[in-house]
Amino acid sequence: MRRSAEAARQTRDRIVATGVTKASTDGLDALTIGSLAQALGMSKAGVVGPFGSRADLQLAVLGKAADMFIAAVVAPSEKAEPGLRRLRAVIGLWCGYLDGGPFPNGCFVTAASCELDGRPGELRSFLLGVVARWRAFLREQVVIAQAAGDIATTLDADDLVTTLTGIAMAANQEIQLLGDPAAPARARRLMLAAIAG
């Protein structure tokens, strides 16, 4: 049978959303059409149809995950003015995202980075853009805060981006693998200390 165009769009969204959940725990590579169809109660052709191929479905899932990261961390921070204020907002949102955020198994972007970093292709290129834009956003806030005199100019902006990113990644491991309940608060404290110089 056939659904309306609006219903079809919802179906597509449902497929992608379920795909994000599955890929979050098992990886993008384990996102098979059959298991996704079973989880959705659909046929395999119905699942892959809106995307054309499994590769394009994976790309849609990765894109959705990136959107979710931005929606959780970047977008709400834009209520704060650029610079130190926004940086502080980002840190709070970021640590909240790491601790029980939209993904059941930790930061999707970090997981995808580890999974895809050695595999050239469309997925890797897309992810590279996402990570590069995110790091550029972070760096920009640092530079603005430095220009405003809110962050010491003795700190190198790239160094700070590496430090903040690293704390988030370490916290992600502490939360997801080690099960350390103190990790989110520690990450938040360390990040704030890092930008305080």
Next chain:
Amino acid sequence: MRRSAEAARQTRDRIVATGVTKASTDGLDALTIGSLAQALGMSKAGVVGPFGSRADLQLAVLGKAADMFIAAVVAPSEKAEPGLRRLRAVIGLWCGYLDGGPFPNGCFVTAASCELDGRPGELRSFLLGVVARWRAFLREQVVIAQAAGDIATTLDADDLVTTLTGIAMAANQEIQLLGDPAAPARARRLMLAAIAG
């Protein structure tokens, strides 16, 4: 035909070594018996035989990767005396390991952590032990250095472990995904600055 017991051991080692290389780029999950057999010029039964099952082969590969990490970073550091000296040695070895170490696609342990952290089982349990022991080793060197007065006691040992681990993870992404040639030197500098307080 049959090989000698010594040759059989070498065959097993060859299977694991090739498995580590394959799993380094494609993940432990993508380590299939068929592709491994083809890469080795062996039959599938010959590949899985020494291990019994694919799951046990994956465990052997993960164990070998952990051994390689320890051999590259921990073992050589033990020539330096415990505390600040050993910590400095570890930092140098660690950054060298991240930059063109034994794995073709970055830190195997970090990749496995992201891949396995949401999947309970023998692999995850084993990896959890590896990571916990590594972090405990790092922490111990910090505590020893603090007792010797070489690191400020105002720094929390757990904080320092998180910071160092994080810098390594961020550098790993910068090297493997972003292709930043400045990453290894920056990581080394940031790690040394972190323990300098």
Next chain:
DNA sequence: GTGGTTAGCGTACGATCGTTTGCTAAACTC
């Protein structure tokens, strides 16, 4: 030398993989 042991091969099994091809029936277009 002889006989048991075993490393590794070849083959086959059922299951699942991604993809393709008809098909149905409901939603659109006019």
Next chain:
DNA sequence: GAGTTTAGCAAACGATCGTACGCTAACCAC
């Protein structure tokens, strides 16, 4: 309301998955 479009299903394709079974031939103990 008739005709076209299309969302999604059902089925089948060859390929590959992990595992199991004989089998062979070389090693090792005696």
